[in-house]
Amino acid sequence: MSASLVGAAFAARASGLLIALGYLFGLVPGSVVAAVGALALATLGRSFLQTPVEQGFGAAGLALIAGAVGVATLRWGTLELEGLRGAQAVLGATMLVGPTLAAVAAWLGAASGLIGLGLWLEPGRPRDVVHWMWWVLEAVAGGLILGVAFWGPAVLFGGDDIGTVALGLGRWFLVALVGAVLGAAIAFAREHLPAVISWVAVALGAVAIAVAAGLVRSVV
Amino acid sequence: MIGFVLFAPAVVAVLLGGVFGRLQEWRARVLLYAVGAGAGVTLFVVASSAESWRTVTLGPASAIAGAAISCSFVLAAVLDLRTDRWRVPTLVGIAGTSMVLAVSNDWLVPGLLFWTCSTLALAAIGRDAHQRASLWATLFASDALLYAALVGWGLSAERWTMPGTLEGWMFYLALAAIVLRSGVVPYFGVWRMLDSQAVAAIPIVVGGAFALGERFVFGSAPLEAAALIATALVVALWGTIVRNTPFAVMGTWPIALLLGAALASRSAATAASLGAVIAVSLFALWPQASSAAPARGIVLAFVPPGVGFWAVLAAATYSFGRIIEAPDVLEETSWVVVSALLPFAVATAVSVGARVARARGDVSLKPAVVASWGLLAVSFVAGLFPEAILDLDEAAVPDPSRTGLLFGAALVLGAAGGWFARKRTWAGRTPHTGAPRNFRHRGPTLGPRSLLALDWTALTLGIGTVAAAAWITLEGLRSGFL
Numbered sequence: 001m002s003a004s005l006v007g008a009a010f011a012a013r014a015s016g017l018l019i020a021l022g023y024l025f026g027l028v029p030g031s032v033v034a035a036v037g038a039l040a041l042a043t044l045g046r047s048f049l050q051t052p053v054e055q056g057f058g059a060a061g062l063a064l065i066a067g068a069v070g071v072a073t074l075r076w077g078t079l080e081l082e083g084l085r086g087a088q089a090v091l092g093a094t095m096l097v098g099p100t101l102a103a104v105a106a107w108l109g110a111a112s113g114l115i116g117l118g119l120w121l122e123p124g125r126p127r128d129v130v131h132w133m134w135w136v137l138e139a140v141a142g143g144l145i146l147g148v149a150f151w152g153p154a155v156l157f158g159g160d161d162i163g164t165v166a167l168g169l170g171r172w173f174l175v176a177l178v179g180a181v182l183g184a185a186i187a188f189a190r191e192h193l194p195a196v197i198s199w200v201a202v203a204l205g206a207v208a209i210a211v212a213a214g215l216v217r218s219v220v
Numbered sequence: 221m222i223g224f225v226l227f228a229p230a231v232v233a234v235l236l237g238g239v240f241g242r243l244q245e246w247r248a249r250v251l252l253y254a255v256g257a258g259a260g261v262t263l264f265v266v267a268s269s270a271e272s273w274r275t276v277t278l279g280p281a282s283a284i285a286g287a288a289i290s291c292s293f294v295l296a297a298v299l300d301l302r303t304d305r306w307r308v309p310t311l312v313g314i315a316g317t318s319m320v321l322a323v324s325n326d327w328l329v330p331g332l333l334f335w336t337c338s339t340l341a342l343a344a345i346g347r348d349a350h351q352r353a354s355l356w357a358t359l360f361a362s363d364a365l366l367y368a369a370l371v372g373w374g375l376s377a378e379r380w381t382m383p384g385t386l387e388g389w390m391f392y393l394a395l396a397a398i399v400l401r402s403g404v405v406p407y408f409g410v411w412r413m414l415d416s417q418a419v420a421a422i423p424i425v426v427g428g429a430f431a432l433g434e435r436f437v438f439g440s441a442p443l444e445a446a447a448l449i450a451t452a453l454v455v456a457l458w459g460t461i462v463r464n465t466p467f468a469v470m471g472t473w474p475i476a477l478l479l480g481a482a483l484a485s486r487s488a489a490t491a492a493s494l495g496a497v498i499a500v501s502l503f504a505l506w507p508q509a510s511s512a513a514p515a516r517g518i519v520l521a522f523v524p525p526g527v528g529f530w531a532v533l534a535a536a537t538y539s540f541g542r543i544i545e546a547p548d549v550l551e552e553t554s555w556v557v558v559s560a561l562l563p564f565a566v567a568t569a570v571s572v573g574a575r576v577a578r579a580r581g582d583v584s585l586k587p588a589v590v591a592s593w594g595l596l597a598v599s600f601v602a603g604l605f606p607e608a609i610l611d612l613d614e615a616a617v618p619d620p621s622r623t624g625l626l627f628g629a630a631l632v633l634g635a636a637g638g639w640f641a642r643k644r645t646w647a648g649r650t651p652h653t654g655a656p657r658n659f660r661h662r663g664p665t666l667g668p669r670s671l672l673a674l675d676w677t678a679l680t681l682g683i684g685t686v687a688a689a690a691w692i693t694l695e696g697l698r699s700g701f702l
Contacts, residue, residue, distance in 0.1 A: 007641060013634075015633070030623060041521075044521045044573050056460075059568065073540065074543075079540050
């Protein structure tokens with residue numbers, strides 16, 4: 001294992017997470033594609049140090065997250081993160097707003113996204129402080145992107161007073177925490193499950209996303 | 221000034237060819253290569269001015285050609301070309317200048333004549349390529365298709381100017397020409413240059429194909445884009461599953477994906493073309509730059525802020541917009557297919573990048589390693605200014621200055637962290653140390669009968685294309701086309 005590969009792994013992982021969090025916290029306007037691309041950069045950095053099978057699960061998880069977020073973008077007709085937040089701030093969370101079939105599609109998409117997050121995170125319990133740090137950061141970023149797509153409140157730094165900002169922050173952390181914890185539970189469970197079950201989960205998630213996208217386009 | 225920039229690669233070529241045999245002073249050689257590469261960069265920069273010089277008007281296609289020329293001169297300078305240190309750079313300069321004059325031309329006849337010159341120079345470069353018949357046959361077949369499309373357009377429209385975006389059967393002929401020339405077909409054409417000193421000309425061949433695409437076919441072709449992206453995915457899955465995948469197969473991954481992105485959205489054209497030229501340059505450097513594997517992996521993974529990422533993002537943004545605004549189910553479905561394939565492409569790219577980054581070879585020559593990391597840096601720097609350098613519109617990058625700032629800060633912090641972490645375990649886990657699955661340099665060898673058939677095909681097509689160029693020139697002169 002060359003030193004340059006370890007250094008590049010750190011650089012890609014850190015840069016990817018910084019860019020993703022920049023988009024997801026609303027510091028920079030942009031599309032969900034950019035946020036997914038940033039997660040891809042973080043995934044690449046991690047993959048430099050992984051076995052081919054782990055690389056495959058990371059990539060499959062990323063594809064499921066991207067597909068799940070795509071369902072929400074189809075629902076609201078925009079790829080922009082601001083557009084997703086704005087629509088949900090006015091009309092309500094993607095998973096709660098009718099028509100019923102669109103809401104069902106959102107639930108399917110969110111479930112697939114959580115499966116994707118569980119597969120995307122490294123399997124098993126982190127072993128040391130550094131490992132924990134990366135793991136939590138990635139779980140938060142993954143939870144945030146699903147939160148923005150399916151349960152996205154108003155723009156984080158859009159408020160005029162400190163109370164609004166604090167409330168926005170609190171809600172965001174709550175959303176991210178719920179997403180991260182659910183994804184983490186799947187990631188922990190994967191350590192004790194045969195790999196074939198994870199691949200079945202990938203296939204089910206992909207089918208669910210395809211069904212959800214079809215449902216959304218049929219009603220919206 | 222424009223004339224100087226256009227002809228600088230050829231002037232450098234003549235100087236290299238004329239004095240190299242007696243020129244022992246390495247500084248003079250470096251200066252010549254630097255002038256050649258600098259002329260390409262200058263062309264890329266000034267192309268947005270849309271200035272005219274005689275029958276040439278600069279545009280995005282000129283920028284793509286400039287980037288390709290620059291990369292080719294860099295390859296000629298850093299690669300160990302053994303006995304061909306003067307012949308290849310000379311022909312690269314001639315092929316480069318001819319290509320720019322062809323793809324930037326406003327008129328059909330001079331454009332085709334310059335294109336013929338470029339192809340002949342490339343065929344001469346590939347003289348010593350392993351199984352050169354495959355290269356020659358592909359180059360001339362591509363030209364035959366292109367000439368049929370352009371001459372067909374000229375005759376049907378009764379005009380002697382270069383067409384804009386082609387339609388109908390002429391579009392498909394031009395697209396087939398571009399697909400053949402760019403290297404989407406594994407083993408054939410440009411990939412035969414990998415095994416020889418002709419490797420330095422690969423960016424010009426691929427860049428020329430993308431420059432043609434920018435002029436005649438790119439944008440709003442969802443079905444064709446989907447077919448190319450699907451091809452890229454198949455190649456990528458092959459490359460990540462099968463051991464010892466040949467370069468000549470793996471190389472089609474970035475070409476097919478970026479060609480697909482540019483076919484989906486015209487706004488992705490510059491980013492896709494630049495990304496393709498950088499990617500094939502890294503493939504060309506690979507055998508002599510084993511230790512630069514992480515740089516190759518990052519470029520081939522199409523992650524931000526590299527230019528390839530912006531091409532994928534622009535295509536995704538445009539195709540999503542077309543889904544929302546599609547007037548009928550058929551058009552909506554074709555754009556849905558493109559949009560559905562792109563997330564898979566992003567995820568697959570990560571697997572490809574990781575595998576390439578871990579692959580090892582035997583040879584690491586310092587110039588080739590430095591050039592590989594330099595190309596990664598170029599890709600990142602261009603990606604930091606997506607609106608100014610890559611011509612991306614507001615739909616793809618709503619706030620270019622803040623985006624560039626975020627990406628720049630993340631890169632600087634990441635790179636600084638990576639520098640300190642490179643000998644520790646801060647990357648977050650104990651590195652996997654299993655044997656990386658390497659890639660194979662040389663592809664399968666064709667049998668003598670196949671080679672003979674290809675030789676005859678190349679000869680026939682070559683004579684045919686030169687004759688066609690001569691015929692259209694005489695026809696044009698007779699009718700006073702200028």
